[in-house]
Amino acid sequence: MSGHDNTPEVEHVKGTTLDDSLMKPSTFSFSASRLQVDGHSLAAHRFVLAAAIPYFRAMFGYDVVEAKMGKIKLNDISFEALEALVNFVYTSEISINSDNVQSLLFAASILQVSEEVITFFQTCVCAFNPFAIGGHDGMQHLASAEMLDPREGVGWRRVAPMRTCRRGIAAAALDGAIYAVGGLDDTTCFSIVERYDIESNTWSDVAPMNVRRGGVGVSALGEAEFIHRCFYSEAKAAFRQFAVESTLSGKFLFAVGGNDGSSSLDSCERYDPVLDKWKLVAKMTNRSFRAGAGVCVLDGALYALGGFDDNSPLCTCERYDPHTDTWTQLANMTFSRGGVGVASMGGLVYAIGGHDGQRYLNTVEAYDPVTNSWTPVTDIKDCRAGAGVAWADCRWR
Numbered sequence: 001m002s003g004h005d006n007t008p009e010v011e012h013v014k015g016t017t018l019d020d021s022l023m024k025p026s027t028f029s030f031s032a033s034r035l036q037v038d039g040h041s042l043a044a045h046r047f048v049l050a051a052a053i054p055y056f057r058a059m060f061g062y063d064v065v066e067a068k069m070g071k072i073k074l075n076d077i078s079f080e081a082l083e084a085l086v087n088f089v090y091t092s093e094i095s096i097n098s099d100n101v102q103s104l105l106f107a108a109s110i111l112q113v114s115e116e117v118i119t120f121f122q123t124c125v126c127a128f129n130p131f132a133i134g135g136h137d138g139m140q141h142l143a144s145a146e147m148l149d150p151r152e153g154v155g156w157r158r159v160a161p162m163r164t165c166r167r168g169i170a171a172a173a174l175d176g177a178i179y180a181v182g183g184l185d186d187t188t189c190f191s192i193v194e195r196y197d198i199e200s201n202t203w204s205d206v207a208p209m210n211v212r213r214g215g216v217g218v219s220a221l222g223e224a225e226f227i228h229r230c231f232y233s234e235a236k237a238a239f240r241q242f243a244v245e246s247t248l249s250g251k252f253l254f255a256v257g258g259n260d261g262s263s264s265l266d267s268c269e270r271y272d273p274v275l276d277k278w279k280l281v282a283k284m285t286n287r288s289f290r291a292g293a294g295v296c297v298l299d300g301a302l303y304a305l306g307g308f309d310d311n312s313p314l315c316t317c318e319r320y321d322p323h324t325d326t327w328t329q330l331a332n333m334t335f336s337r338g339g340v341g342v343a344s345m346g347g348l349v350y351a352i353g354g355h356d357g358q359r360y361l362n363t364v365e366a367y368d369p370v371t372n373s374w375t376p377v378t379d380i381k382d383c384r385a386g387a388g389v390a391w392a393d394c395r396w397r
Contacts, residue, residue: 034071035086037079041071044086052089054112081107130390131196133180134162134169141165141185145196160201162194170218170295174253175273179206181255184214189261193271207276210269213258217295219302220253221322254281254320256304257290264289264309268320285318285327292386294342296349298369303330303349305367306337313338313357317367331372334365341389350377353384360385 033049035042049056059072074082081103088094096104130148134141143161166183173179178196180203182189189212194203253271255278257264266284271277284290284304293307293314302320306313313336318327337354344350349367351374353360360383365374 035082036071036073037075037077037082040079042079042083042086044090048089049086053085055110058112077107077110078103085111085113131159131171131178132156133171133178133196134166134183136167141167159196160203162196162203163205164190164192164194166190168214168216170216170255172218172220172253174220177273179218179253179271181218181253182209182213182216182258184259184261188212189214189259206273207271207278209255209271209278210280211258211265211267212260213255213265214261215291215307216258217256217290217293217304217307218253219256219295219297221251221297221300221302252322254295254302254322256295256302256320257284257288257293257307259291264291264307266290270322282320282325282327285329288314288316288318288327290314292339294337294340294351294354294389296342296344298344298347298349301369303342303344303367305342305349305351306333306340306354308338312336313355319369330367331374333367333374334376335361335363337361339385339387341384341387343389343391345391350389352380352389353387355385359383 031046032043033046035044046056046060050060051057080100084094084100084104085107094104131145132147133145134143136142143163143165145159145161146156147159148156162180164183166185169183170181171178172181176198178198180194180196182191182193184190191208191210191212193206193208195206196203251272251274253273254268255271256268257266259265266287266289267280268283269278269280272279288304289309290304290307291309294303294305296303300322302322303317304320305317306315308314315332315334315336317330317333319330320327333351335354336356337351338357340354341352342349343352347368347370349369350364351367352364353362355361362379362381362383364377364380366377367374
């Protein structure tokens, strides 16, 4: 189905997949059109597109100019999303993950795909919704939690609160659950860990860490990818899910550094959700004590950047290999960055803002693991330390 493939065969479409009332050769041609987005192209039968996607049904059914063209240019949607949706029409299979779900929902909306299909997509993304958990409101520590609902007009909504009020929490998603790890209040650094179940809207305690950790960095190695197979019901004109498979490239949570209430830590530990057990793993290199470090995952490795030791912010960086249980020292950042925001994207690790011991920063730099080097990136508008950082597939219009 890629831009360089041959036109797909009509036999790929099963008789039970599409609405027979729409499949009239006198109305829609069996010829193929080439859909073009951002310099890429995709071949598909007009007959199939019109039967499954209202946008093309209107285009081909009402003899608009585009209906007579062999090439149709589409704007404002990504080629990857278009290709996934067209493949979905032909095969009734689609891969949905945190990297593509928003672009799929946006493309489905632009193409006027049925509400049933969009609803189906939304049921697949609950594990990828942003959560705001705990913290401090200026007067007291919080146990409350909120979730962003991607459906239009819904916005943020409250979910069940945690059992313990705390700030400085590290949160991560694993196997469709949200974990709130460590943190602190005015008197105590915590080793407690709570798990939020989205289906039941409940928090439960899981095994505590071996060490109390406030300002800990946490990440799961890898992300869940859900493969959904569907069929089309002519009677109810709706896609129905009949099988779900899930794979997870990483099986563990990793807690990196933090502060135990008396000093910053160089220790790290790994949580196994099957055994409900934390296990200490290799310490960071050269007694690298870090609290408030930025932690992220890239290509199956765990990165720990910056943070504070007991005296000052750090510019040092290191990478953990879970297969060998070893840390490797990397090139230093250009700036010391305590409370740095970190995310990986496009094969690079980005360090955003932080505090260098004298001032808050708005500088940004990117680490390339191939060259083991940092390169300056355009500054953010405001100086920030302790910021949350994430990336999304967005397009400016």
